[in-house]
Amino acid sequence: MLNGKRIIIAGAGPGTGSATAYLALVNGASVAVIARNEARLNALKAELSRYGRIEAIKGDLSTAKGAEEAVHKAYEALGGLDGLVTVLGGYVEGGISEVSEDDIFNMVRVNLAAHLLTVKAAVPLMKRGSIVMVTAIWGPYVNWPNHVAYVASKAALSRVAETLASELLDRGIRVNVVAPGGIRHDFKPGRDWRSTRRLGDSSAPPEDIANVIIWLLSDQSEWVNGAVIPVDGGFRLRVR
């Protein structure tokens, strides 16, 4: 589905980022994964190298300088850029009485600003292509009391899809947002993940989220643009 495409996965950790890298590789893409933990990135590269070309780039995407440096390194390593996935994220609990100033700004930085800074760095390097940003169902689809900073940051990212997509229409770059429910961190390449969950479960194997991301990166979804897609197996229908 992604033959020949060059994809950056920004904020690749043990869950969705790793699963997206794996499914992109087996679908024919070359991949560059970016995160701060170099040892984990190198372990992921070693684990997935047999499926295709994967580059590991150490970088902190939470500042404009960090995002620009990491995205440029990834672009050079791949020799071009056809797709970007911003999957980094953070989490904090707390209602309005408990949440601190740092909590609020940290959530906005990692769940919103870092995504925008990464997209800002990547857009000038893309001739056309697809951008997929990952948020959560909490905020855009589901209320979550006592998580006010987290929910605010996730809700804000979901509202950016249409604005970015409209700005980039004439560049031939699509922008969509995926909103997962709970995600497990038990990714293993090549396993039968479908047998590990049922519709309506509160959390899913990361391959379920990655599968939708792969489709959004591919030309199969070429007429989907500016959308926010809940990817939760219907869990939100139990709780909202």
Ligand SMILES: NC(=O)c1ccc[n+]([C@@H]2O[C@H](COP(=O)([O-])OP(=O)(O)OC[C@H]3O[C@@H](n4cnc5c(N)ncnc54)[C@H](OP(=O)(O)O)[C@@H]3O)[C@@H](O)[C@H]2O)c1
């Ligand atoms: N886990 C859940 O239950 C859940 C539920 C709903 C939505 N989400 C959201 O879905 C997305 C994927 O979640 P996941 O749990 O599957 O994540 P993941 O892909 O396993 O990991 C994301 C990675 O982002 C990296 N990151 C964080 N800050 C960064 C920064 N400043 N610069 C570069 N990389 C950074 C972290 O790696 P380093 O520490 O190595 O930098 C982290 O491991 C996130 O946006 C998350 O908030 C998660």
